Amino acid sequence: MPTTVDRSSSPAATGAPAGRSRTRRQLRWAVPLLLVAVAFVVYALPPYLTFDPNRSRLPVPQSHPQYYPLLVAHIIFGSVALLAGCFQVWPWFRRRYPAAHRWMGRAYFFAGVFPAGIAVLGVAPLSSTGFVSQVGNTMLAVLWLATSIAGYRMARQRRFVEHRRWMIRSFALTTSIVVNRAWVILFVILLLPQVDTTFGGDQDAMIRAAAGASVWMSWVLNLLVAEWWLERGDARRRARRDAA
Numbered sequence: 001m002p003t004t005v006d007r008s009s010s011p012a013a014t015g016a017p018a019g020r021s022r023t024r025r026q027l028r029w030a031v032p033l034l035l036v037a038v039a040f041v042v043y044a045l046p047p048y049l050t051f052d053p054n055r056s057r058l059p060v061p062q063s064h065p066q067y068y069p070l071l072v073a074h075i076i077f078g079s080v081a082l083l084a085g086c087f088q089v090w091p092w093f094r095r096r097y098p099a100a101h102r103w104m105g106r107a108y109f110f111a112g113v114f115p116a117g118i119a120v121l122g123v124a125p126l127s128s129t130g131f132v133s134q135v136g137n138t139m140l141a142v143l144w145l146a147t148s149i150a151g152y153r154m155a156r157q158r159r160f161v162e163h164r165r166w167m168i169r170s171f172a173l174t175t176s177i178v179v180n181r182a183w184v185i186l187f188v189i190l191l192l193p194q195v196d197t198t199f200g201g202d203q204d205a206m207i208r209a210a211a212g213a214s215v216w217m218s219w220v221l222n223l224l225v226a227e228w229w230l231e232r233g234d235a236r237r238r239a240r241r242d243a244a
C-alpha cells in the first residue's frame with residue numbers, strides 16, 4: 001500500500017470524464033455539508049461572542065468560574081474547526097487549491113481542534129446534563145484530540161494516505177456536534193411519553209437521559225460511518241486495480 005501520496009481521486013488516475021463526474025458527485029454532499037455547518041455556526045456562535053455569561057444557552061455553574069471562559073474558547077475554536085474541516089475533506093478543493101488546503105489544515109488543527117479540544121476538557125466534566133453526558137463528551141474530546149494529532153503528525157511525515165484516514169476520523173468527530181442536536185430532538189420525542197412512568201414525573205431526568213444517549217450516539221455512529229466510508233474507498237480502489 002502506498003503511504004506517501006494519495007492520488008486515488010486525481011483525474012489522471014481516473015480519466016478526465018470520470019474525474020468530472022466524480023467532481024459533480026462530490027458537490028452533492030460537499031455543498032449541503034458546508035451549508036449545514038454555516039447554519040449551525042450562525043445559530044450557535046453569536047450569544048458567546050458577547051462574552052456575557054447571562055447570554056449562555058447552557059447554565060453556567062457559579063462554583064466553577066473557569067467554566068464560562070473555557071466554554072467560549074471551545075465554541076469559537078470549535079467553529080473554526082467545523083468550517084475549515086468542510087473544505088479539508090472535499091477532494092476537489094484539496095486538488096484544486098493545494099496551498100489553501102495546507103493553510104486551512106493548519107487553521108483546522110491549531111486554531112480549531114487543538115485549542116477547542118483542550119478547552120472542552122475543562123467543560124465536559126461539569127456538563128449540566130449529567131454523568132452519562134460528562135463521560136461521553138470527555139471521551140469524545142480525547143478521541144477528537146488523538147485522531148487530529150495523529151492526522152497532523154502523518155502530514156508532517158508526508159504519509160498522506162494515513163493523514164487522510166486520520167483526518168476523516170477527526171472530522172467525523174467534529175461533525176458529531178451538529179448531528180447531536182438532531183439526536184436530542186429525536187430522543188426527547190421518544191422519551192416524552194415516559195416522563196410519568198419511567199422517570200417518575202421528573203422531566204429533568206428525562207432530558208438528562210436524552211442528552212446522554214445523544215452524546216454517545218452522535219460520535220459513535222459518526223465514527224462508524226467514517227470507518228465504513230474509508231473501507232468502501234479501499235475496496236473500490238482494490239477493484240479498480242484488479243480490473244486494470
Ligand code: HEM
Binds near residue numbers: 041056058078081
Ligand atoms: C468534537 C468534540 C467536541 C466536544 C467533546 C464538545 C463538547 C462540548 C461540551 C461538553 C459542551 C458543554 C455542554 C454542557 O455543559 O452541558 C459543549 C458545548 C458547545 N459546543 Fe461543543 N464539543 C465538541 C465540538 C464542538 C464543535 C466542533 C462545535 C462547533 C461550533 C461546538 C460547539 C458547541 C456549542 C455551540 C456549545 C454550546 C451549546 C449551546 O449553546 O447550546 N462543539 N460542547
